[in-house]
Amino acid sequence: MSAEPNAAASAEANAATGAQGSAAPSRPMPEWLGPDAGEFYEGTRHREFRVPRCPDCRRVVWYPRAHCPYCGALELTWETLPDPVGGTVYTFTVVRRHAHPFFAARVPYVVAWVDIDDGPRVLTEVACADVDALRVGDRVVLDWEPQEAFNLHTFVRVPS
8 A cells, every 4th residue: 555645635625624735724714604794804805994873872782783682773884984993802812723724824813802993892803913912891993804705804813
């Protein structure tokens, strides 16, 4: 029996890990979350952070859905948060090991819950030069990572 993996097994392993020869592994992308999130993803194409707001109770509804979970209103309106979109780190973790090749090449990196000013609390990546210097309460500003179908929202730490 040959010690060389067969072509089918190699192709399967590459598909599972995102590896493609010597090319950098591709980023796993979030799945389109149905009709309720369409307006959000359309906004990302234009580098706009759009949120649904209830016209009755005026609360931001996050994650996007078809009704207001606070007052029961059945219609929501979408609005674009004004630039620059800032926020505050609510909590975070520093990822120092990852099994997926794309993320393994990026360690260490920060995944955080960010309270967006006048917006929702979102789970996101926060870019900072020194991951060990990030603190709960630090200020961050929205940034965009260009992708083929839409832009991914990320945040960058604002130096203090």
